[in-house]
Amino acid sequence: MNFDVDDAVTEFRAEVRAFLAQELSPELDEQVYRSGVSHDAAFVRRLAERGWVGPGWERGDDHHKLDPYEVHVLVEELTKAEAPIYAISTTEMVANVIRGVGSEALKAEILPRFLRGEVTIALGMTEPEVGSDVAGVRTRARRDGDRWIVDGQKMFTTNGHVTDYIFLLTRTRPDGPKHAGLTLFLVRLDQPGIEVQAVYTLSGERTNIVFLSEVVVEDRWRIGDVDAGWPALMIALQDEHSAPFSPHLARLIDAVEEWGRDTGRIDEPDVRERFGRWATTLEVARLLELRTTWMSANGQVPVAEGPMSKLFSTESLVHAAEDLTELVGPDALRSRLDPTALVAGRIEHALRFSLGTAIYAGTSEIQRNIIAQHGCGLPRK
Ligand SMILES: Cc1cc2nc3c(=O)[nH]c(=O)nc-3n(C[C@H](O)[C@H](O)[C@H](O)COP(=O)(O)OP(=O)(O)OC[C@H]3O[C@@H](n4cnc5c(N)ncnc54)[C@H](O)[C@@H]3O)c2cc1C
Incomplete structure (x- = not known):
């Protein structure tokens, strides 16, 4: 068993971070926050220029196909930075279905445009x-x-x-x-x-x-x-069930750490105790996500493991957002629209954002049903 990622993947993470520092400007970040729309055509074009739209696909252009761990790191970093990738992510889910069961004409019409970031x-x-x-x-x-x-x-x-x-x-x-x-x-x-x-x-x-x-x-x-349509839809839903949510938890923990350092409260026992708890939870969430990547890379379908990962990371995010808001106190509830808000309102936003993650891409109850049936072998209900 080996828990290390190799040097090439570590270097690739640095490359993605450098890309984000350049392309995810404060203005774009503000636009995404204020509009509530996680899509920006120019940002997607920049991704496509790097070959980072459909990054794990065999492609007939100049870009090389990323390996599954590079794709994992790419999505993790983009998600943690709240880059506007939601529309291109849903596009990739559908492109996968078209690649699997679409007609040759539909493939020819959509898939090359998808890889160029030209279709959503x-x-x-x-x-x-x-x-x-x-x-x-x-x-x-x-x-x-x-x-x-x-x-x-x-x-x-x-x-x-x-x-x-x-x-x-x-x-x-x-x-x-x-x-x-x-x-x-x-x-x-x-x-x-x-x-x-x-x-x-x-x-x-x-x-x-x-x-x-x-x-x-x-x-x-x-x-x-x-x-x-039903078996074809399963291709898309399977992808959705394996989506990573731990980067949102990582972002929240970073925000609370920043608050702790700014206020000098980082050394308080209660603060350290809660950090210990959520850092451990984050580690487990990351490992569950890595396992789904490992399974896919080895030709296995994470039928129960994707839902386990989604369930664990989204429910952890909900609980962490409540717990860390309580730790910081009422000031945590000031939003980014207030210029003096703590850590740019990131704690308050996490609290609101977390609740939806346990609903979309399959609610927690549905994930538990899938795990019970496919992970534990219980009868279908
Ligand atoms: C912010 C947001 C974005 C979304 N984006 C999209 C999108 O782009 N495209 C899209 O198609 N959909 C989207 N959805 C819809 C999302 O997938 C559904 O909300 C979700 O599947 C739940 O369906 P529902 O809201 O109708 O709740 P219901 O299915 O009516 O469920 C209500 C409650 O009953 C529970 N429940 C239902 N069935 C069972 C069962 N068999 N066993 C146990 N408990 C059960 C549920 O867990 C839930 O708690 C989005 C939702 C949100 C909130």
């Missing part, structure tokens, strides 16, 4: 009445010759107001088992019949509700076979 895709799974039980979606696609007519609503379509496409989960067979009548499409968001309305969330993140009314979608935009 929002996730359109959740609906106002359907979240965890995603196979229950009601958005309907009816066949009409070589095109489809789509009607319905999607909820929490994050970045849907700035992306080019929505990855749309639809019901194509209203009768029969619900998992067997689903079909996926890639749908342009700037076409007649689509209306995108803002939804603002507790953390300040902007997401959307998308209304679809008699939207015409040519059959060439279908992803995979008709009524075969």
Whole structure:
């Protein structure tokens, strides 16, 4: 067993940090915070110029493919810095599905543009009445010759107001088992019949509700076979369940350490006791994330290990944010919009931000169900 990363990965981490120091300007950071939109086309272009969009993909350009540990470090550093990568991350999830089950024409249309950072895709799974039980979606696609007519609503379509496409989960067979009548499409968001309305969330993140009314979608935009959307969707959900959340905990711990040093309270026993606790938790969260990377690198699918990692790191973040806010006291609650806020309001933001992490990408209850079934071998419920 070896817990070391090699020198090349350590050097690569320094390269990513140097990139962020140059490209993630205070103005861009402020724009992301104030707008609640984790996407910036110019920043994504900079990433693409380095070959860091789809970094682990085999590619036909001048960039070399990063190994899984370099990709791990890249995502960790970008996430910790709160770089605007959410839209390009959801785009990569969908690009993976297209690469797996899309037609050759769709691959040719989307994948090279994805690697150049020229295309963005929002996730359109959740609906106002359907979240965890995603196979229950009601958005309907009816066949009409070589095109489809789509009607319905999607909820929490994050970045849907700035992306080019929505990855749309639809019901194509209203009768029969619900998992067997689903079909996926890639749908342009700037076409007649689509209306995108803002939804603002507790953390300040902007997401959307998308209304679809008699939207015409040519059959060439279908992803995979008709009524075969469920297994294809699993490719995307598996990626989502393995997303790293420990960098958010690391950022919070750094902020509280900065507060401790600035105020001279870093040597107090209570402060040190809590740091010991959360540093240990952070280490476990990182190791669980590294394990999912190791499994993927070795051709294994982290069916239960991804959810274990997501569950542990997001619930730890929620508890750490509460505990460290209590430690710092009421001053921790002043927001970044107050120029004199402690550590630029990062503790207060972590407290609000943490709650959503235990909901999106599968709630904690759903992660526990997956672990019980696939990790412990309990019967499906
Ligand atoms: C900030 C934010 C951004 C999001 N972005 C996107 C996005 O871009 N695209 C997208 O498609 N979706 C997005 N979502 C939606 C997210 O995936 C759903 O909110 C999530 O899947 C939960 O669905 P729900 O809100 O309908 O809750 P429900 O599924 O109605 O769940 C309500 C409660 O019941 C529990 N529960 C449900 N089923 C079970 C069960 N079988 N066993 C035990 N407990 C259960 C849940 O854990 C939860 O506590 C986003 C959500 C948020 C908050």
